[in-house]
Amino acid sequence: MATLDDVRRLALALPRTDEKVSWGSAAWRVSSKGFVWERPLRRADEAALAEAGVPLPDGDVLGVRVADVGVKAALIADEPDVYFTTPHFDGYPAVLVRLERIGVDELRELVEEAWLQRAPKTVAAAWLAERHDEGPGTTREQARP
Template sequence: MATWEDVRRIALALPETGEKLSWGTPQWHVKGKGFVWDRPLRKSDLAALGLAAQEGPVLGARVADEGVKQALVADDPAVFFTIPHFDGYPAVLVRLDRIGLPELTEVITEAWLLKAPRKLAQAFLDGR
C-alpha cells in the first residue's frame, strides 16, 4: 500500500522535479511539465464509475498513449482505472492503497521520462 509520502519521495528523487499545488492538490512536475498529480474523484467521476467507484487516494499519471493506458487498466483493474474525463487523454488513474512501491516507482518514473526534456531523460537513463 502506497501513500502520498511515497509519491512525494519517489517523484522528488527524480532530477529537476518540483512540487506545487494545482487546483488545491499536489502536482509533481519536471521543468514545468506535470507528470503525476493527486486526482480526487469528483461527483461526476463517481457517477460514471458506479459500483466500481471506491474510496481512497487516487494518483493521476501520464502515460505514453491510450494503448498504454488501456493495457494497464486491462492488466490490473484493481489498481489502474480511467474515467470519461480522461477519454482520449494519455493518463491513467492509480489507486494508491492498492499498488506496491516497486510498481508505483515504475509508474512515476515512466511518467517523468515522458515529460522530462530529452537530454535530461537520457542523462538519467545513462546514470541508472
C-alpha cells in the same frame, strides 16, 4: 500499499522535479510539465464509475501520464483493480491509480516512466545513463529517448 508520501518521495528524487498545488491538490512536474498528480474524484467521476459498475477507490487516487492511450488501455485491462479511468480522461494519455492497491516498487516504475515521458530528452538520457552505470534496476523505458 503506496501513499501520497511515497509519490512525493519518488517524484522529488527525479532531476528537475518540483511540487506545486494545482486545484487544491499536489502535482509534480519536470521542467514545468506535469507527470503525476493527486486526483480526488469529483461527483461526476463517482457517478460515471458507479454507472459503469467500477468500484470506487478506498483511498487516495493518483493521476499518471502514460506514453499513449494504448498503454493506458493495457494497464487498465491488465490490472483493473489498480488502474482505472473516468470520462474526463477519455482520449488523454493518463491513467488513474488506486494508491491503496499498488506496491511501492510498481509505483516507482510508474512514476519514473511518467517522468521519462515528460522530461527534456537530454535530462532523461543523462538520468538513464547514470542508472545504467549503477547496474540493475533501470526502468522498462530505458531505450527512451
